[in-house]
Amino acid sequence: xxxxVQFLCAHVDRESDNADSGSDLARRCHGNRMTENxxxxxxxxxxxxxxxxxxxxxxxxxxxxxxxxxAVQVLRLGGMMILARALYPEDFGLLKILFVVGMFANLVTxxxxxxxxxxxxxxxxxxxxxxxxxxxxxxxASACALYFTAPLIARAMEMTALTTGIRLLCIPVLLExxxxxxNARLRRRLDFRAxxxxxxxxxxxxxxxxxxxxxxxYPRFSLAGGLGARYTIHALTIWCADAHIPLQMPRLDxxxxxxxxxxxxxxxxxxxxxxxNADYVLVGRLLGSTALGYYAVSWDLLRFVISRLHRVxxxxxxxxxxxxxxxxxxxxxxxKKLISYLAIIVLPVTVFAAIAAPEILRAIYGSKWMPATEPxxxxxxxxxxxxxxxxxxxxxxxxxxxxxxxxxxxxxxxxIVATVSFLSRFGLVGVSAGMSIVEATIAVxxxxxxxxxxxxxxxxxxxxIIPGLRLALxxxxxxxxxxxIVLLCGIQxxxxxxxxxxxxxxxFLLLEKSEVNRxxxxxxxxxxxxxxxx
Numbered sequence: 292x293x294x295x296v297q298f299l300c301a302h303v304d305r306e307s308d309n310a311d312s313g314s315d316l317a318r319r320c321h322g323n324r325m326t327e328n329x330x331x332x333x334x335x336x337x338x339x340x341x342x343x344x345x346x347x348x349x350x351x352x353x354x355x356x357x358x359x360x361x362a363v364q365v366l367r368l369g370g371m372m373i374l375a376r377a378l379y380p381e382d383f384g385l386l387k388i389l390f391v392v393g394m395f396a397n398l399v400t401x402x403x404x405x406x407x408x409x410x411x412x413x414x415x416x417x418x419x420x421x422x423x424x425x426x427x428x429x430x431x432a433s434a435c436a437l438y439f440t441a442p443l444i445a446r447a448m449e450m451t452a453l454t455t456g457i458r459l460l461c462i463p464v465l466l467e468x469x470x471x472x473x474n475a476r477l478r479r480r481l482d483f484r485a486x487x488x489x490x491x492x493x494x495x496x497x498x499x500x501x502x503x504x505x506x507x508x509y510p511r512f513s514l515a516g517g518l519g520a521r522y523t524i525h526a527l528t529i530w531c532a533d534a535h536i537p538l539q540m541p542r543l544d545x546x547x548x549x550x551x552x553x554x555x556x557x558x559x560x561x562x563x564x565x566x567x568n569a570d571y572v573l574v575g576r577l578l579g580s581t582a583l584g585y586y587a588v589s590w591d592l593l594r595f596v597i598s599r600l601h602r603v604x605x606x607x608x609x610x611x612x613x614x615x616x617x618x619x620x621x622x623x624x625x626x627k628k629l630i631s632y633l634a635i636i637v638l639p640v641t642v643f644a645a646i647a648a649p650e651i652l653r654a655i656y657g658s659k660w661m662p663a664t665e666p667x668x669x670x671x672x673x674x675x676x677x678x679x680x681x682x683x684x685x686x687x688x689x690x691x692x693x694x695x696x697x698x699x700x701x702x703x704x705x706x707i708v709a710t711v712s713f714l715s716r717f718g719l720v721g722v723s724a725g726m727s728i729v730e731a732t733i734a735v736x737x738x739x740x741x742x743x744x745x746x747x748x749x750x751x752x753x754x755x756i757i758p759g760l761r762l763a764l765x766x767x768x769x770x771x772x773x774x775x776i777v778l779l780c781g782i783q784x785x786x787x788x789x790x791x792x793x794x795x796x797x798x799f800l801l802l803e804k805s806e807v808n809r810x811x812x813x814x815x816x817x818x819x820x821x822x823x824x825x
Contacts, residue, residue, distance in 0.1 A: 370498035373505075375657060387583060393522065396460070403558075404425060405474060419535070421542050441457035449576065455512070473534070474486065565704050589667040589670055626741065673731045677731065677733075679738060772794055
């Protein structure tokens, strides 16, 4: 993840050097006279200065997100090890459905307005005020709808415990809805330090609330209560960072300006969330909450690193890409770097997760989660490709083409519904194999669409993935060697996972030692660089 910062720092240095060299040359050739050539050079310097400041802000945002993710994952790992052993797979199946319900409620609240605010080149106070009042109205409507439809959702899913869980989310969803415009303002300013802090505090609230309810004898409400606490604390932290209450009333012309983009954005958002969660809903409905618990844990383990990359860097990319939306050459260069770094991180980790699946499940979650082993391995192939598509959403939105997300995820939704409905007769194994194929297919189609937008050839992009493929093969060989030692010596428990992880980690570091050295240089030897000190 830190490799993103390294690339951006190097980019800043090159831009600065080019701008300084151009300025020195002009002064030597023309002295201090201001000619037309000087004016053109000045404009060029302004463009270089703009890119430099943009990538500096981007790198600072990545750094803040890295620090937040480290804190969040330390908390999450310890808390989940306790919760997974104290609760049952069906409890986590119910939690996954609550996540889905919360996502759709937040989509209704946002209505594409935050994305419209971030994407606009010019933003007025009237735009912000209109978006704020609209989001407040939609948040209130969403919370009321959740309360009254909770029994219907529980009946449709055949999960009676959902009613109480959904109603626990009503007030937190309302609070989260009131903070979406402040969230967008922070993203537009690339002020991800506050957003990173909100993530840390929210995760702390989730785990502390869930563990407290478990301790006081309310295990059935622990995960739902923790989720409600997460939404609440996240919203309050955003409010503290940007307490924005507009004095203006909403304006019809501002609503029209935002509506041109937000309607497409909300349509894309609904299709993304629906396609990303349709398999969970179908597995829970067709195979039950216990099977959903195993399936959800398999996905969560495989997407662990991918989700961290998204939170650390990919979600920061949209505001940065939006500033460069008219510069296809610069976007193509940044996208190739992003894909390269995703491949180097995602592919080795996914391969290791597939090989070490039983050891990971036993060490982290306990023996009762071992039925998730085969689904995890079958899903790994699709997830390896799926992780490479993380940058396509920001590209679609930055180029003002969120409709592409709608088309892509509509196809994904249809394929998921057909695949899960048909293969559910073969149980969780059949569903996992089918979903792996669907995710890989959609990932390739999405990457091709992003390349088409910025006039980037797929062959050129594929060359950026080759180092990651080579590294994944080497790490797979190291993991298999560790696996052989574990089987021959009969090692079990956390020690078995350590024996598998150690040779894999050493192989990764040895093959990437030049990049590791550069990161060390960036963060220690060159502390005079502004992006490092900030």
